Amino acid sequence: MELSPVSRITRSMEPILEISGLTKTYAGGFTALQGVDLTINKGEIFALLGPNGAGKTTLIGAVCGLVRPSSGTMRVFGEDITRNWRSLRARIGLVPQELATDMFETVLHTVNYSRGLFGLAPDPARIEEILRALSLWDKRKAQIRALSGGMKRRVLIAKALAHEPDLLFLDEPTAGVDVELRRDMWAQIAKLRDRGTTIILTTHYIEEAEEMADRVGIIQAGSIRMVEETRSLMKRLGRTEAHIGLVTPLACIPEVLAGYNLSLAQGGHELLYRGGDGYGGGKAEVAQLTKDLVANGIDYTSIDIRESSLEDIFVDLLEGAAA
Numbered sequence: 001m002e003l004s005p006v007s008r009i010t011r012s013m014e015p016i017l018e019i020s021g022l023t024k025t026y027a028g029g030f031t032a033l034q035g036v037d038l039t040i041n042k043g044e045i046f047a048l049l050g051p052n053g054a055g056k057t058t059l060i061g062a063v064c065g066l067v068r069p070s071s072g073t074m075r076v077f078g079e080d081i082t083r084n085w086r087s088l089r090a091r092i093g094l095v096p097q098e099l100a101t102d103m104f105e106t107v108l109h110t111v112n113y114s115r116g117l118f119g120l121a122p123d124p125a126r127i128e129e130i131l132r133a134l135s136l137w138d139k140r141k142a143q144i145r146a147l148s149g150g151m152k153r154r155v156l157i158a159k160a161l162a163h164e165p166d167l168l169f170l171d172e173p174t175a176g177v178d179v180e181l182r183r184d185m186w187a188q189i190a191k192l193r194d195r196g197t198t199i200i201l202t203t204h205y206i207e208e209a210e211e212m213a214d215r216v217g218i219i220q221a222g223s224i225r226m227v228e229e230t231r232s233l234m235k236r237l238g239r240t241e242a243h244i245g246l247v248t249p250l251a252c253i254p255e256v257l258a259g260y261n262l263s264l265a266q267g268g269h270e271l272l273y274r275g276g277d278g279y280g281g282g283k284a285e286v287a288q289l290t291k292d293l294v295a296n297g298i299d300y301t302s303i304d305i306r307e308s309s310l311e312d313i314f315v316d317l318l319e320g321a322a323a
């Protein structure tokens with residue numbers, strides 16, 4: 001299943017969550033959030049990226065009522081979060097980072113209970129649909145403690161979906177989950193988005209953000225460093241680098257290749273290309289370059305081409321910010 005963020009164009013710019021000047025200083029005196037401003041639009045998948053301890057879980061906790069902010073305002077669904085709190089909270093789902101559920105309960109009971117917690121009438125058909133979608137239906141009578149780590153994480157997702165939230169937070173939903181299950185979860189998250197759920201996820205797997213998110217935000221030391229559309233970020237900072245091994249070393253870049261961004265390496269034995277963007281433009285240019293090399297009698301023995309990923313960009317940004 002292709003989950004490209006590129007092809008999605010029908011997204012409203014209606015804000016669903018507006019955070020302004022949010023600060024949190026914990027009782028011990030540690031400031032985990034410093035003046036966070038962030039607006040999330042209806043229907044988008046937003047990935048919040050940041051190193052351990054950056055404040056991701058604190059930020060989510062503040063919106064979900066688990067962390068009391070020190071200052072700042074938050075609006076959800078167009079209303080101040082301090083007004084009508086219960087009815088607003090009922091429209092928010094949270095998949096917590098930590099497993100916090102009664103291990104001796106069965107899957108079905110736990111998920112039904114989560115729905116009831118928000119004042120919704122029981123809906124066995126809906127719960128069955130959720131459990132089936134998460135491949136938990138066969139395990140519905142199992143005690144949670146008997147499930148594998150990945151299955152337990154699915155239960156957390158089922159619990160968060162049980163009351164059909166419009167805004168869903170997933171705090172590192174795929175941490176410690178194997179690759180196959182992770183892919184499965186991405187597909188589930190994409191389906192939710194297609195149904196109109198707005199999704200905010202935190203992750204350590206940058207690949208996950210790159211593949212799924214409409215926008216990414218980078219948080220570091222309690223401050224949002226950057227928010228940008230994933231596609232434009234990749235386009236702006238994504239790069240292609242190609243190392244072309246030459247049969248005969250060159251003393252300088254031939255005039256006919258002046259149109260390419262080239263330099264020589266390895267004493268003229270290697271032609272180094274840099275250019276393009278995060279969306280294949282560089283690869284196409286390298287393909288054209290190889291034709292020009294052949295046409296001009298410059299033989300090559302090898303091409304090593306690599307595209308920078310969001311991971312590279314992320315590391316560069318954090319190093320840049322720390323410098």
Ligand SMILES: Nc1ncnc2c1ncn2[C@@H]1O[C@H](COP(=O)(O)OP(=O)(O)O)[C@@H](O)[C@H]1O
Nearest residue numbers: 026028030032051052053054055056057058059
């Ligand atoms: N209850 C708490 N009391 C004191 N400090 C806390 C508490 N919870 C989190 N912190 C600190 O706040 C910072 C941000 O934590 P957290 O929001 O969990 O970060 P992240 O989810 O990005 O890893 C960390 O330095 C953490 O140690």
Ligand SMILES: [Mg+2]
Nearest residue numbers: 056057058097
């Ligand atoms: Mg966290």
